[in-house]
Amino acid sequence: MRGKLVFAAILMAATAGCGPSKVDVTGKVSLKNGTPLPGGMLVISPSAGGLQGGARAYLNMDGTFKLSTDTDGDGVVPGLYKVLVVPPPKKGGEEAAAQPIPFDKKYCDYATSGLEMDISPSRKQFDFILDANPVRK
Numbered sequence: 001m002r003g004k005l006v007f008a009a010i011l012m013a014a015t016a017g018c019g020p021s022k023v024d025v026t027g028k029v030s031l032k033n034g035t036p037l038p039g040g041m042l043v044i045s046p047s048a049g050g051l052q053g054g055a056r057a058y059l060n061m062d063g064t065f066k067l068s069t070d071t072d073g074d075g076v077v078p079g080l081y082k083v084l085v086v087p088p089p090k091k092g093g094e095e096a097a098a099q100p101i102p103f104d105k106k107y108c109d110y111a112t113s114g115l116e117m118d119i120s121p122s123r124k125q126f127d128f129i130l131d132a133n134p135v136r137k
Contacts, residue, residue: 022075023119025067027126029059029085031103036063037130039088044081044117045110054081059088076119083115084108085130103130 045054057065087101106112
């Protein structure tokens with residue numbers, strides 16, 4: 001009997017503080033012309049109360065991503081999230097300031113991006129197609 005109590009205590013201690021299960025979330029970010037967004041970052045933040053924290057993913061050169069919350073590739077707690085996109089780093093040199101971002105700047109802000117993710121165990125693949133920067137030459 002004492003062995004069962006010790007096992008139960010160890011089990012409770014091991015699971016204490018464990019939050020909801022996370023879901024592996026992947027996807028791709030590209031422009032309307034089909035060009036993948038090489039580099040940059042996708043960042044998500046909870047849309048509604050009850051969820052804590054957000055997640056982020058660096059975009060690979062082919063525009064693909066895998067979201068992380070605490071450690072690389074650890075997934076996201078299911079729920080509704082707002083999305084923003086951080087542009088790829090500008091190339092160095094004097095012309096760096098003159099380089100426009102490749103997509104409409106509205107995607108750089110949660111309030112204007114219009115992008116959302118409703119993450120669940122059955123919905124964990126998200127592809128985003130962004131409008132091009134209207135001032136890009």
